[in-house]
Amino acid sequence: SQELEQSPQSLIVQEGKNLTINCTSSKTLYGLYWYKQKYGEGLIFLMMLQKGGEEKSHEKITAKLDEKKQQSSLHITASQPSHAGIYLCGADTGGGNKLTFGTGTQLKVEL
């Protein structure tokens, strides 16, 4: 079975709406990383979570890691066209900064 599952695979929202992307690991996480990618380009670091129950925010994006450190959510408030892209969660399950990635969520924001 997939070690890291991300949902939904794609998402279309209207500008101004809120949205949530989920990432679930079958293993306990040493760290959970969220990145944004435009197709064919590098990954933009968004946030890194390490502690159970941790929550971080940057501008309109909030990420949480559950107490068991196996599930994370990324929440975008009042989405804008600039939020469009592919969101990837990366899991460090071994503590060595080697990441396993989810399948990604393609986000489109419609005007």
Next chain:
Amino acid sequence: GAVVSQHPSWVICKSGTSVKIECRSLDFQATTMFWYRQFPKQSLMLMATSNEGSKATYEQGVEKDKFLINHASLTLSTLTVTSAHPEDSSFYICSASVSGNTIYFGEGSWLTVV
């Protein structure tokens, strides 16, 4: 600004030739770097761990003789695709960890083998 830089961004090579991609850490030393591959519309797959001063560690299914990794200095890792074939065409991207466990990625390199 970028903390991990890759070069080249795009490369086209003939089938059977070798091509080298560089990954540099900017303003910090990286004893470990990672190489990933991403096929169109798919997620990133880890290929290998590049260790400064020692042999790279390859993931299962990745041919070490085909994807040569050299990490000769604390700021540079190179990936050489030897005897490239069209099926090696892909997006290759590296990562390095800054202190505090923040992992940054390079801009990626598109390889097209014709």
